[in-house]
Amino acid sequence: MRISPLMKRLSLSDVNGPKNTSVSVSPSGEIVEGSSVTLTCSSDANPPVDKYTWYRKNVTSPKALGQSYSITNISSEDRGEYCCEAENEVGAKISKLVPVNVLYKPKTTSLSVSPSGEIVEGSSVTLTCSSDANPPVDKYTWYKKNVTSPKASGQSYNITNIISEDRGEYYCEAQNGRGSMNSTALMIIVAGKQTSVMNAAVGIIVVVLVLILCLSGLMWFRKKASKSTSNTRDAADDGQGDSSPVYDNVSSMAMTPTAAQTADTDNQDYVHYASVHFSGSKNQEVPLYSTIQLPQPQIQEEDVQYAAVKFSCPSAATQ
Numbered sequence: 001m002r003i004s005p006l007m008k009r010l011s012l013s014d015v016n017g018p019k020n021t022s023v024s025v026s027p028s029g030e031i032v033e034g035s036s037v038t039l040t041c042s043s044d045a046n047p048p049v050d051k052y053t054w055y056r057k058n059v060t061s062p063k064a065l066g067q068s069y070s071i072t073n074i075s076s077e078d079r080g081e082y083c084c085e086a087e088n089e090v091g092a093k094i095s096k097l098v099p100v101n102v103l104y105k106p107k108t109t110s111l112s113v114s115p116s117g118e119i120v121e122g123s124s125v126t127l128t129c130s131s132d133a134n135p136p137v138d139k140y141t142w143y144k145k146n147v148t149s150p151k152a153s154g155q156s157y158n159i160t161n162i163i164s165e166d167r168g169e170y171y172c173e174a175q176n177g178r179g180s181m182n183s184t185a186l187m188i189i190v191a192g193k194q195t196s197v198m199n200a201a202v203g204i205i206v207v208v209l210v211l212i213l214c215l216s217g218l219m220w221f222r223k224k225a226s227k228s229t230s231n232t233r234d235a236a237d238d239g240q241g242d243s244s245p246v247y248d249n250v251s252s253m254a255m256t257p258t259a260a261q262t263a264d265t266d267n268q269d270y271v272h273y274a275s276v277h278f279s280g281s282k283n284q285e286v287p288l289y290s291t292i293q294l295p296q297p298q299i300q301e302e303d304v305q306y307a308a309v310k311f312s313c314p315s316a317a318t319q
Contacts, residue, residue, distance in 0.1 A: 021095040052065065052085070106176060
């Protein structure tokens with residue numbers, strides 16, 4: 001222990017560390033948010049206390065140094081329990097905790113709804129109001145927007161057998177001895193029973209339509225693939241049909257002239273028959289036939305010549 005010149009002049013019976021250390025609060029009455037507060041530490045010590053340190057409960061670091069600790073424009077965050085430590089050359093002593101109670105009006109007022117899901121007509125709903133205040137909120141009042149008179153009082157508001165007329169915006173007012181504060185409005189939407197059934201029906205219809213579209217798409221793709229295969233085969237068959245040669249057959253036949261006929265060949269009538277046949281693809285037009293007869297002067301004796309034309313059946317490609 002360090003012995004100062006003062007202690008050397010004092011007898012051992014007069015030397016002692018700090019004792020009876022205590023804290024006083026000024027003003028001594030209610031501490032209202034926004035006001036100023038001064039904490040003062042006192043202690044009996046010989047030699048006198050040469051160091052004062054201020055602490056707040058549950059806060060490890062010191063709040064301030066000095067025999068007095070002033071808090072200006074105090075807020076709700078400053079409330080708590082405070083103590084001081086008095087120290088001299090002999091020892092140190094910590095005071096008892098002193099509460100600093102800050103009074104303030106309700107703040108952070110909010111409301112919640114239960115159940116939180118869809119509210120169906122005929123069901124029950126509970127609205128709950130909460131707020132931070134000191135002293136605690138002693139009165140809760142419920143309002144519906146655009147309705148002048150209050151709907152209910154109390155921290156909770158129950159709506160049983162809710163109907164469509166109950167829908168709207170609700171808010172609560174929290175009040176204590178220092179003031180009041182309103183919560184933000186909460187919209188309550190009431191779904192009719194028919195609406196719920198309609199929503200279910202619409203959902204089922206949507207699912208069915210999606211399935212139909214999927215099946216239609218699948219059938220279209222299968223049909224398209226089948227048609228593509230058929231076109232490929234037809235193209236191959238057309239290629240084989242086109243390779244068949246195109247031919248013509250022109251035939252004419254006349255009887256051997258007699259001696260009398262040879263004498264007068266200039267007066268003879270000749271009838272010529274021609275047949276032209278084309279073999280090709282299935283898109284080929286029907287063959288053309290022509291008969292040509294040359295007009296000649298009439299004579300006493302006419303010889304008629306006949307021609308026979310033989311047609312061959314078209315191949316499968318022409319069908």
